[in-house]
Amino acid sequence: MNRKKLLSGVLAVCIAAATALTSAACAKKNNKDSGGDTAEVKKLFVDLHTLMPSASENATPDQPHPVNASRYIAAAYKSLTGTEIVWASDYAKPTDNINNISAWFNQQINIKNCPAIGFTFGTKMQADGLYADLGEYLERPNPYVAGNTRWKDIFEDWVWDDPAVTDANGKIVSVPIVLHPGSATAIYYNKDMFAENGMTVPTTWNEFIKTIDDGKKVPGIKYPYVPYTGDTGISLSSWAFRYSLSPGFAAHMADRTDYDKNGIVSTNELIRAVLEGAFNPNVCQEAKALYRLAYNYYKTVLPGGWESITDTTYLNAWDEGKVAMKNQGLWYYTNEKSDVIRKFDFDLFAPPVAQSDSSAYASDLPRKKLSEGYRSQVLISFNVMLPAVSGNEKLLEKAIDFLMYLSAPEAVTAMVQENGAGLPAVKGAEYPSVYDDSAWLDREFTEIGISEWPLGFIEGNTANINAAFSDWVFGEKTEAEFFTIVNREQVNGARTMVNNMKINTAGWNI
Amino acid sequence: MKDGKKRKIQIKYIIAAALVSVFSLFYLFDFLWAKTYKVEVVSVSDENPVASNGERVEIAVRVTHFGKPANGHVIFALPSDGRMLAFTTLTDENGVATLTYIPYTANAFLPVHDVEIRIRDQSNSIFWEINAYTDLELKMRAR
Numbered sequence A: 001m002n003r004k005k006l007l008s009g010v011l012a013v014c015i016a017a018a019t020a021l022t023s024a025a026c027a028k029k030n031n032k033d034s035g036g037d038t039a040e041v042k043k044l045f046v047d048l049h050t051l052m053p054s055a056s057e058n059a060t061p062d063q064p065h066p067v068n069a070s071r072y073i074a075a076a077y078k079s080l081t082g083t084e085i086v087w088a089s090d091y092a093k094p095t096d097n098i099n100n101i102s103a104w105f106n107q108q109i110n111i112k113n114c115p116a117i118g119f120t121f122g123t124k125m126q127a128d129g130l131y132a133d134l135g136e137y138l139e140r141p142n143p144y145v146a147g148n149t150r151w152k153d154i155f156e157d158w159v160w161d162d163p164a165v166t167d168a169n170g171k172i173v174s175v176p177i178v179l180h181p182g183s184a185t186a187i188y189y190n191k192d193m194f195a196e197n198g199m200t201v202p203t204t205w206n207e208f209i210k211t212i213d214d215g216k217k218v219p220g221i222k223y224p225y226v227p228y229t230g231d232t233g234i235s236l237s238s239w240a241f242r243y244s245l246s247p248g249f250a251a252h253m254a255d256r257t258d259y260d261k262n263g264i265v266s267t268n269e270l271i272r273a274v275l276e277g278a279f280n281p282n283v284c285q286e287a288k289a290l291y292r293l294a295y296n297y298y299k300t301v302l303p304g305g306w307e308s309i310t311d312t313t314y315l316n317a318w319d320e321g322k323v324a325m326k327n328q329g330l331w332y333y334t335n336e337k338s339d340v341i342r343k344f345d346f347d348l349f350a351p352p353v354a355q356s357d358s359s360a361y362a363s364d365l366p367r368k369k370l371s372e373g374y375r376s377q378v379l380i381s382f383n384v385m386l387p388a389v390s391g392n393e394k395l396l397e398k399a400i401d402f403l404m405y406l407s408a409p410e411a412v413t414a415m416v417q418e419n420g421a422g423l424p425a426v427k428g429a430e431y432p433s434v435y436d437d438s439a440w441l442d443r444e445f446t447e448i449g450i451s452e453w454p455l456g457f458i459e460g461n462t463a464n465i466n467a468a469f470s471d472w473v474f475g476e477k478t479e480a481e482f483f484t485i486v487n488r489e490q491v492n493g494a495r496t497m498v499n500n501m502k503i504n505t506a507g508w509n510i
Numbered sequence B: 001m002k003d004g005k006k007r008k009i010q011i012k013y014i015i016a017a018a019l020v021s022v023f024s025l026f027y028l029f030d031f032l033w034a035k036t037y038k039v040e041v042v043s044v045s046d047e048n049p050v051a052s053n054g055e056r057v058e059i060a061v062r063v064t065h066f067g068k069p070a071n072g073h074v075i076f077a078l079p080s081d082g083r084m085l086a087f088t089t090l091t092d093e094n095g096v097a098t099l100t101y102i103p104y105t106a107n108a109f110l111p112v113h114d115v116e117i118r119i120r121d122q123s124n125s126i127f128w129e130i131n132a133y134t135d136l137e138l139k140m141r142a143r
Helices: A003-033 A069-081 A098-110 A157-161 A191-196 A205-217 A239-245 A247-252 A267-275 A285-301 A311-319 A330-337 A393-406 A409-419 A433-438 A459-473 A479-500 B003-035
Strands: A043-046 A084-087 A175-179 A186-190 A223-226 A323-328 A346-349 A378-384 B037-044 B057-065 B074-079 B088-090 B096-102 B115-121 B132-138
Touching: A043 A393, A069 A084, A069 A393, A069 A409, A098 A459, A175 A409, A186 A191, A186 A330, A205 A223, A205 A239, A205 A323, A223 A311, A239 A247, A239 A285, A247 A285, A267 A479, A285 A459, A285 A479, A311 A323, A330 A433, A378 A393, A393 A409, A459 A479, B003 B037, B037 B115, B037 B132, B057 B074, B057 B115, B057 B132, B074 B096, B088 B096, B096 B115
Parallel strands: A043 A084, A223 A323
Antiparallel strands: A175 A378, A186 A323, A186 A346, B037 B057, B057 B096, B074 B088, B074 B115, B115 B132
């Protein structure tokens, strides 16, 4: 071995050892300072997802929206209680998808540095047994809300039915802070193009498909519709499937899946229905029709090769007036308003939902304004993580205390208005007024919260379903093969949930 | 060291020095060129707005070049707190652009404090990004 190689090898080993020691030391420090049973909790390790403070406090051209609300809240909490908040963002907590978030948590648990408060997309890691049951704590008064006698009462009433908050055993395992602003995303459309070509804003999926088909016939329109940029591949986990295609079909099955007839199909009921064979596409007409609709969406509605078209291509085409509609988040509104290249006027509408005009196996769903009682789904909620607090009552109590502080209306207003991507989950908190500019909150949204459509329950099973679906769309699997796989993976995922979560299956026909 | 090798090193230094000189000249040019543009605030709907997210402050700015309106320039506004409805907008034929500022909400965590908005003309540079700009201070008040 030559000397250079030897030196670089020794250097690499030293760096790796130093990194490992630093991580271990930090982990030990966070846990140690979090306190034992008898020690006061001096530090609380917290993951607030996108609500965590940004690296810089100051606005810069590259980061015009620094996140400071949680920084100020944490400072105020430290002044009040003496407990310092340590942020998971300092430990490279990812904020993109559940796979990366799940991997990060597993890594942190292994090095005994799991945050006491975590964001895991609500209940996505429920089968891993990571969440504390928050039910009894929500019955306590929140001392940070004047006159409050029961913490649970400060939240919007419907959030407890949300599958992101309540697990498959009916336990409340996350505290909701931010709701979707009506629909999860919006369709931005070229208002001038619509007016010139007599196109009207669609309210159902069928009308939406017709608008796309009409757009394909108009010279100059290169992309009648551009999907949400977060949906990067052919998948049933896409926002299109979750928020537009499946809700009407899931609602159509509610007479068979809403076992307790309370108007909402819980995760527990979905698991039962899957195990009883209700979602098997070989016998379930709703499943068959829905998967075929999804197949057609990817096969014929989206432009050929759409998944390899870059965001820049779409953005340029949009600016050139060659895109009729595009799906984006409400958080993008300020960026769209800042687009000085675009020469046309734009507006937005809520993504349409497939209903009875798309299929005899989909139900019509009510459309409501927020002022009429529309129930926005939970967007950001936080768990108390058992690997961090187990066996440490003081740390558990501190985590609950900070969540109480964080959920006080004034704190929620500060975070939600700064974030600008959703509505407060707490009564009396104020929403981001940027929505007023487009009168977004005065619009009607389709109620999709009756039931979710189940996929694999467990990420691995869901991944297998998505892979099989993609193969079907690409012609590498037949419809029959896909139907067999989706049923197998759903049943396997449901069984894992039952086993891991010790779900009581008494009375189930399985 | 052989003469050939020395000469190669000399040539590298000369090229590097030439490049630095050229870039410096470009920088100096843009620095001076930016001075020929003037960005000024023409009107503010409320110079003493309430520190509340529900408020709006309309700000009109004018860009002139040797006293003449600069049409089609990209104006970028960055507030020290709160947000702009749109960060960038274009000047019209009178060199005027209108911006909308949305204040932060003052509360127990964030007391009332003044806001400075830096307003830049992003179109006046040729080689380097050296923007003409002006600063606007808003004296915020409690609601």
